[in-house]
Amino acid sequence: MIELEGAPLFTLEFGDILVYFTPYTASLFLLALLFTAIVVLSRPERQVEILFGTDACYAKDTSIEELRFRRFMSIACGLATMGAMVSGDVFDYTLFTALVGVTNVGIVAAVKSRHVQNAAFQYGIVALAGTLPLFGGAAIVVASTGTLSILRLAGGTAPGAPLLAKALLTLGVMGEGMAPFYAAKAEMFRAPGAPYVIMCSLSSLLIFLRVIEVVLVI
Amino acid sequence: MLAELLLAVVYGLLLLGIHRKVIARIQKRPGPPIWQEVLHILKFSFKTTWVPATASGVLFVGVVIIAIAIWTAALLVVIAGGSLMILFGIYMLHKIVEHGFGLSSGSPYGKFGGVRSVISAASEIPLFVSVSVIALFTGTLMIDEIVAFEGANGPLLLLAPPAAIAMYLVILSKMPFGPFSIVESKELVSGYKTEHFGIWRAGLEVCNGLKTFVLLNAFVLVFIGALPLWLLLLLMLAILVSLSFVCALTPMLSPFDSVTVQMIITGLMLVYAIVVWVMI
Numbered sequence: 001m002i003e004l005e006g007a008p009l010f011t012l013e014f015g016d017i018l019v020y021f022t023p024y025t026a027s028l029f030l031l032a033l034l035f036t037a038i039v040v041l042s043r044p045e046r047q048v049e050i051l052f053g054t055d056a057c058y059a060k061d062t063s064i065e066e067l068r069f070r071r072f073m074s075i076a077c078g079l080a081t082m083g084a085m086v087s088g089d090v091f092d093y094t095l096f097t098a099l100v101g102v103t104n105v106g107i108v109a110a111v112k113s114r115h116v117q118n119a120a121f122q123y124g125i126v127a128l129a130g131t132l133p134l135f136g137g138a139a140i141v142v143a144s145t146g147t148l149s150i151l152r153l154a155g156g157t158a159p160g161a162p163l164l165a166k167a168l169l170t171l172g173v174m175g176e177g178m179a180p181f182y183a184a185k186a187e188m189f190r191a192p193g194a195p196y197v198i199m200c201s202l203s204s205l206l207i208f209l210r211v212i213e214v215v216l217v218i
Numbered sequence: 219m220l221a222e223l224l225l226a227v228v229y230g231l232l233l234l235g236i237h238r239k240v241i242a243r244i245q246k247r248p249g250p251p252i253w254q255e256v257l258h259i260l261k262f263s264f265k266t267t268w269v270p271a272t273a274s275g276v277l278f279v280g281v282v283i284i285a286i287a288i289w290t291a292a293l294l295v296v297i298a299g300g301s302l303m304i305l306f307g308i309y310m311l312h313k314i315v316e317h318g319f320g321l322s323s324g325s326p327y328g329k330f331g332g333v334r335s336v337i338s339a340a341s342e343i344p345l346f347v348s349v350s351v352i353a354l355f356t357g358t359l360m361i362d363e364i365v366a367f368e369g370a371n372g373p374l375l376l377l378a379p380p381a382a383i384a385m386y387l388v389i390l391s392k393m394p395f396g397p398f399s400i401v402e403s404k405e406l407v408s409g410y411k412t413e414h415f416g417i418w419r420a421g422l423e424v425c426n427g428l429k430t431f432v433l434l435n436a437f438v439l440v441f442i443g444a445l446p447l448w449l450l451l452l453l454m455l456a457i458l459v460s461l462s463f464v465c466a467l468t469p470m471l472s473p474f475d476s477v478t479v480q481m482i483i484t485g486l487m488l489v490y491a492i493v494v495w496v497m498i
Contacts, residue, residue: 024303027291031311034284042276045324059272059324194321195277201336202314209307212346216353 018088036078044193077103101127101176130175137168154217177204230427231255240462267416272324281318282421289428299362320410331409344384347487351381368443
C-alpha cells in the first residue's frame with residue numbers, strides 16, 4: 001500500500017470494520033465532499049433548447065418537487081460516495097458502492113422525459129445485476145482470507161485475495177457506474193439539473209478509482 | 219511552491235502557444251504569436267464578466283476553482299514525488315470538470331461538449347494500463363521511487379515502450395486541435411467552454427496551462443527520469459512539438475470514430491499489460 005499510494009494518514013479500527021485515509025483516498029473523499037457541498041448550495045441550470053428548423057429557443061424549468069427529490073438523491077449519492085472512499089473493509093465498500101448505483105438511478109428517475117427514464121431504467125437493471133459480482137467478490141475475499149480488512153490484506157498479515165474476487169469486484173463496480181455501461185448514461189446526462197447529473201458521473205468515477213486501489217493492494 | 223506554480227502556468231501556456239504555432243506553420247498559415255495564450259489570460263482577466271441567467275451559478279463558478287485546484291494539486295504531487303495513483307485520479311477527475319463546465323451553463327453547445335466528454339471516457343483507460351505496467355516493472359507508484367528505479371535500471375521508455383506510447387496517446391487526447399478533441403470541436407462553437415468567458419475563461423486557461431505542464435513533466439519524469447531543469451523543459455518542448463505534428467496532420471475524428479479508436483487502443487494496451495503481468 002505504501003508503495004502505491006503512500007502511508008495511511010489516519011486509521012480508525014473496529015476489528016474488521018475500519019476507516020482509513022491515505023493521501024489517495026483523502027483526495028477522493030475531499031472531492032466527493034466538495035461536490036456534495038455544491039449540490040447543497042446550487043440551484044439547477046435552465047437548459048436552453050433550440051426549436052429545430054427555426055431560430056427560436058426556450059429554457060426548460062425544473063419543478064420544485066423534482067428539484068427537491070433529485071437534490072435529496074444527489075446528497076444521498078454524495079454521502080454514499082464519501083462512505084465508499086473512507087471504507088477500510090471490502091464489505092462496507094461494496095455496500096456503499098451498491099448504494100451509489102441505486103442513488104444514481106434515483107437522480108435521473110424523477111426527470112419527466114421518456115428518453116431519460118428509459119436510460120435510467122436500463123441503467124438500473126445493469127446496476128442491479130452488478131450487485132451480484134460485487135457482493136460475490138466480497139464474499140470470496142472473506143471466505144478465502146478470513147478477513148474483510150483492506151489494511152490487513154494489504155499488510156500481508158492475511159493471505160492475498162484470489163484473482164477471481166478482484167475480477168468480480170471490478171466487474172461489480174463497472175456495473176454500478178463505469179464503462180462499458182457508462183456510455184448508456186450519456187442519455188441520462190441530457191436531463192436538466194447539472195449539479196445532480198454531475199453527481200452521477202463523479203460518484204461512478206470515484207468508486208472506479210477506489211476499486212483500482214482496492215484490487216491493487218488486497 | 220509559488221515560483222514553481224508560476225513557472226508551470228507560464229511555461230504551460232507558452233507550450234500551448236507553440237502548439238498552435240507549429241500546427242499553423244505545418245498548415246502553411248502564419249499562426250498566432252507563441253505568447254497568444256498568455257495574452258488571452260490577460261485579456262480575459264480584464265473583460266466584463268457575468269454568470270448567464272440560465273446557469274447553475276455555484277456550479278458555473280465552482281468548476282473553475284476546482285479545475286485550478288486539482289491541477290495545482292497534481293503539480294504538487296509531481297514536485298513532491300508523490301503517487302502516480304493520485305495523478306491518475308486527478309486526470310480522470312478532469313473529465314468531471316469538463317462535464318461541469320459544459321452542463322452548468324444551460325447552453326446546448328456546452329451540454330453537447332459535456333455529453334461528448336462522458337462518452338469519450340475510454341480515453342482514460344490507457345493511462346490506467348500505463349500505470350499498471352509501471353507498477354509491475356518498478357514495484358512502486360511513488361514518482362520519486364520510480365525515478366530512483368530508472369537511475370539504477372535505465373529509463374522506462376526503453377524497458378516498457380508500449381506503456382510510454384499509451385501515456386503519449388493519453389496526453390494527445392487532451393491536446394487542443396487533436397484527433398480526439400471532440401469535446402471542443404468547432405461545430406459546438408467551443409464545446410464545454412463556450413459559455414465561460416471573462417475571468418472564468420482566464421481561470422480555465424490557467425488550468426489548461428497547468429494541465430499541459432503537469433502531464434508533459436510527469437511523462438518525462440516517469441519514462442526518462444530525473445533531469446536538470448533546462449533539459450526537462452527542452453524535452454517537454456520536443457514532446458509537445460511531436461504532438462503538434464500529429465494534431466496538424468490528423469483530422470479531428472467524429473465522436474463515434476474517436477471512441478472506437480480509443481477503445482481499440484485500450485484493448486491493445488490491456489493485452490500488453492496482461493502479457494507483462496504473466497511474464498513478470
